[in-house]
Amino acid sequence: MKLPRLSRWLPQDHYSFVATSLLLVALALSGWFISRHWIDLRIQAQLQELKLQSTQVATTALERLQRDRELTAEIAQSLSSLSSLRLFLKNSRNSAALLEDMNQFGTTFDLAGIWLLDRKGKVLAQSKTSPPPPDLNRYTDGNSDLSRLIFDPEQQQARIYHATPVTKNGSVTLLICANLMPISLKAYRIELLVTDANGIIVLADNPDWLRRSLGKEPLVTTESEQPRPLPTHISPLYPEVLLLGPEQQPVLLVSHISENEYYQVHALADAESIYRQAREKDNLAAIITLAGTGSLWGGLLTIVTLKRNRRHGRAMSRANNELLRLNRRLKQQATTDALTQCPNRRAAEALMRYELANLQRYHHPFCIVMIDIDHFKHVNDQHGHDIGDKVLRHFAVTGRKAIRDTDILARIGGEEFLLILPQTRHQQGLQLAQRLLDNIAQTPLYLADRTISFTFSGGLTEASAEDDISQLLIRADQYLYQAKETGRCRICCATSLQVTSAAVG
Numbered sequence: 001m002k003l004p005r006l007s008r009w010l011p012q013d014h015y016s017f018v019a020t021s022l023l024l025v026a027l028a029l030s031g032w033f034i035s036r037h038w039i040d041l042r043i044q045a046q047l048q049e050l051k052l053q054s055t056q057v058a059t060t061a062l063e064r065l066q067r068d069r070e071l072t073a074e075i076a077q078s079l080s081s082l083s084s085l086r087l088f089l090k091n092s093r094n095s096a097a098l099l100e101d102m103n104q105f106g107t108t109f110d111l112a113g114i115w116l117l118d119r120k121g122k123v124l125a126q127s128k129t130s131p132p133p134p135d136l137n138r139y140t141d142g143n144s145d146l147s148r149l150i151f152d153p154e155q156q157q158a159r160i161y162h163a164t165p166v167t168k169n170g171s172v173t174l175l176i177c178a179n180l181m182p183i184s185l186k187a188y189r190i191e192l193l194v195t196d197a198n199g200i201i202v203l204a205d206n207p208d209w210l211r212r213s214l215g216k217e218p219l220v221t222t223e224s225e226q227p228r229p230l231p232t233h234i235s236p237l238y239p240e241v242l243l244l245g246p247e248q249q250p251v252l253l254v255s256h257i258s259e260n261e262y263y264q265v266h267a268l269a270d271a272e273s274i275y276r277q278a279r280e281k282d283n284l285a286a287i288i289t290l291a292g293t294g295s296l297w298g299g300l301l302t303i304v305t306l307k308r309n310r311r312h313g314r315a316m317s318r319a320n321n322e323l324l325r326l327n328r329r330l331k332q333q334a335t336t337d338a339l340t341q342c343p344n345r346r347a348a349e350a351l352m353r354y355e356l357a358n359l360q361r362y363h364h365p366f367c368i369v370m371i372d373i374d375h376f377k378h379v380n381d382q383h384g385h386d387i388g389d390k391v392l393r394h395f396a397v398t399g400r401k402a403i404r405d406t407d408i409l410a411r412i413g414g415e416e417f418l419l420i421l422p423q424t425r426h427q428q429g430l431q432l433a434q435r436l437l438d439n440i441a442q443t444p445l446y447l448a449d450r451t452i453s454f455t456f457s458g459g460l461t462e463a464s465a466e467d468d469i470s471q472l473l474i475r476a477d478q479y480l481y482q483a484k485e486t487g488r489c490r491i492c493c494a495t496s497l498q499v500t501s502a503a504v505g
Contacts (some may be wrong), residue, residue: 054254054267113177189270190301250275340396348410367429369419370476375417457483
């Protein structure tokens with residue numbers, strides 16, 4: 001069989017042959033550069049997303065450490081203002097009351113140590129569980145409050161030391177030591193570590209990193225053994241990526257420094273998949289180049305495929321945005337009462353769980369008021385359910401204007417509402433409930449052909465650390481029942497005192 005001549009597939013003159021060859025080479029080079037650029041954009045987008053996730057994790061951990069530091073400072077301030085401490089400074093023989101207060105504080109707040117030291121570091125008084133005091137000069141300048149994050153090698157635990165001068169000349173200093181809770185927030189394959197003012201790792205998800213330094217710069221340390229630096233190298237492909245340890249594991253490092261600059265929180269995110277894409281970028285580009293030089297159709301197919309991928313990406317982005325919008329709408333519908341736009345019962349119970357947790361951990365008080373609109377059935381029977389709905393909406397709008405911005409007015413039933421008063425003691429809560437009662441009584445609902453006045457009855461109770469949501473609601477409901485039984489339009493509570501609205505007598 002006669003084979004077709006190869007020349008029939010080639011240009012018949014040299015100029016056409018050269019032009020076609022140059023076109024194929026240009027197409028191949030264009031495909032190679034375009035593919036590299038597309039991969040670079042994809043890698044940069046993934047790096048930015050990973051950096052954002054790491055920043056969120058590091059910020060959350062930093063906020064937790066800041067709360068622990070602020071709590072330690074508040075404890076030190078409370079200790080320094082004790083009358084027993086002042087009596088001890090006037091006469092050192094009056095130490096019994098001070099030691100009792102120090103022991104009570106140490107037990108209540110689970111402190112590792114409390115010391116009262118003079119300028120030379122001599123112990124004037126200490127709690128019974130306190131170990132020998134550390135070097136005072138590491139933690140204070142004698143003139144102002146200072147905090148330090150220090151790793152205790154004996155206990156293998158990081159601790160906060162807070163020093164507070166208790167005399168104006170700085171001759172006596174109160175030093176307390178508090179243990180730190182773990183800050184691990186392993187998510188998105190991100191690990192956390194915390195370095196002190198000298199760059200030494202004092203908290204880490206990986207215990208092998210403790211007492212090592214982050215970076216290769218010389219550290220100022222009082223210890224005889226210089227901490228070994230954590231082995232890291234800058235990636236030759238992307239400066240944002242570090243190669244960690246002997247295995248050269250690619251990680252992305254995001255750091256956040258505290259306000260007083262005595263410790264830093266670092267997030268190490270696993271960047272293995274991103275780094276693998278960067279290593280294979282040239283190979284992928286070379287494959288595209290060979291395919292482009294093979295035929296014009298191969299190059300055209302590649303371009304079409306890229307366009308399709310971009311369209312698919314935009315379509316997926318639109319679908320994701322629509323899904324996020326629907327999820328936000330569903331979340332709002334699940335936690336909001338449709339008629340009054342107040343939080344519903346589910347949202348109210350979630351808020352009470354949050355306030356109970358704050359009460360149990362930080363001793364932040366709060367009160368609740370169970371509210372029932374008086375004679376609401378009569379309103380529905382006399383004026384109709386549409387007017388009844390307007391009464392409920394009017395109550396919600398007027399009530400939100402009468403309470404504080406931090407207070408929550410939720411609808412938990414037909415004409416039943418729940419008022420949550422954060423950071424509020426019993427007496428203050430009674431005053432706030434009285435103000436709401438007066439505002440509702442003085443603000444009737446004005447309609448085109450009628451005016452509808454109404455009031456409500458309420459039961460107020462202050463939460464305790466032993467309460468759960470059910471107990472709290474039952475107690476408030478009992479006081480509400482008492483308010484109805486004693487004449488309505490009033491607030492009843494645990495004390496014999498009850499308040500009524502001045503607007504209706």
